[in-house]
Amino acid sequence: xxxxxxxxxxxxxxxxxxxxxxxxxxxxxxxxxxxxxxxxxxxxxxxxxxxxxxxxxxxxxxxxxxxxxxxxxxxxxxxxxxxxxxxxxxxxxxxxxxxxxxxxxxxxxxxxxxxxxxxxxxxxxxxxxxxxxxxxxxxxxxxxxxxxxxxxxxxxxxxxxxxxxxxxxxxxxxxxxxxxxxxxxxxxxxxxxxxxxxxxxxxxxxxxxxxxxxxxxxxxxxxxxxxxxxxxxxxxxxxxxxxxxxxxxxxxxxxxxxxxxxxxxxxxxxxxxxxxxxxxxxxxxxxxxxxxxxxxxxxxxxxxxxxxxxx
Ligand code: SF4
Numbered sequence: 511x512x513x514x515x516x517x518x519x520x521x522x523x524x525x526x527x528x529x530x531x532x533x534x535x536x537x538x539x540x541x542x543x544x545x546x547x548x549x550x551x552x553x554x555x556x557x558x559x560x561x562x563x564x565x566x567x568x569x570x571x572x573x574x575x576x577x578x579x580x581x582x583x584x585x586x587x588x589x590x591x592x593x594x595x596x597x598x599x600x601x602x603x604x605x606x607x608x609x610x611x612x613x614x615x616x617x618x619x620x621x622x623x624x625x626x627x628x629x630x631x632x633x634x635x636x637x638x639x640x641x642x643x644x645x646x647x648x649x650x651x652x653x654x655x656x657x658x659x660x661x662x663x664x665x666x667x668x669x670x671x672x673x674x675x676x677x678x679x680x681x682x683x684x685x686x687x688x689x690x691x692x693x694x695x696x697x698x699x700x701x702x703x704x705x706x707x708x709x710x711x712x713x714x715x716x717x718x719x720x721x722x723x724x725x726x727x728x729x730x731x732x733x734x735x736x737x738x739x740x741x742x743x744x745x746x747x748x749x750x751x752x753x754x755x756x757x758x759x760x761x762x763x764x765x766x767x768x769x770x771x772x773x774x775x776x777x778x779x780x781x782x783x784x785x786x787x788x789x790x791x792x793x794x795x796x797x798x799x800x801x802x803x804x805x806x807x808x809x810x811x812x813x814x815x816x817x818x819x820x821x
Contacts, residue, residue, distance in 0.1 A: 598662065
């Protein structure tokens with residue numbers, strides 16, 4: 511797409527693969543959902559080191575139809591922006607803007623920036639105390655409903671008096687952007703740009719005692735990612751046996767990728783048949799929804815995993 515990509519490497523100077531380097535440092539303890547050192551050491555830290563102390567905007571492509579914040583850097587010189595969502599701001603920025611201590615400042619900005627028709631209504635919403643029935647998200651959405659560009663401009667002006675990276679910008683084009691990018695839009699963007707869908711999303715057929723099923727990898731990330739579903743491990747075993755073997759070779763001294771079993775156990779023929787059977791049964795239950803396969807599996811897997819790794 512004509513964009514320059516800088517590839518960063520963790521454990522620079524180490525003579526072994528970066529993952530192996532950190533695995534040794536962590537005493538052979540494989541990463542897991544509870545101890546996700548892989549993302550921290552191999553992705554977040556190299557990115558933070560590369561950025562250094564320079565004010566940086568980090569664009570996080572969480573879609574408008576996802577309800578999550580993501581695993582983002584907390585360094586003060588790195589500000590996360592969510593261009594695909596209606597709310598482009600991070601939770602931390604919104605908490606600050608709508609905090610009662612900043613109410614008068616926000617009202618002043620609203621008086622300066624709001625258009626005549628919406629100004630009074632916006633000020634009423636800003637003044638409305640929060641309660642169980644009117645929480646921070648309600649307040650935020652009410653302000654967006656009244657005028658998203660005005661609210662964005664209020665935030666932008668407010669940030670000018672802070673050290674947030676955006677305070678160094680004279681303007682910001684996303685302030686007036688009301689587009690929300692949802693899942694179908696992402697597929698469309700991939701198709702229109704010529705990038706296409708990654709091959710691992712291709713839906714492949716399998717047979718189980720005469721029954722036909724399908725499987726695919728449900729998202730990007732490392733081949734051995736502990737977040738993958740069991741049917742994806744089976745997919746890896748059957749479609750990329752070399753990578754499955756490599757993942758297996760990391761399971762030593764009682765450390766396993768999956769909490770319930772080793773990959774050696776998971777790859778036994780009877781266990782594979784059982785996982786496929788369970789997968790088929792789940793698909794039958796979902797058949798009434800008449801949705802596309804990829805969309806189904808994305809639904810199945812969303813809410814888990816880390817946003818720095820998965821698209
Ligand atoms: S894809 Fe999975 S294994 Fe890879 S860094 Fe992310 S969480 Fe860790």
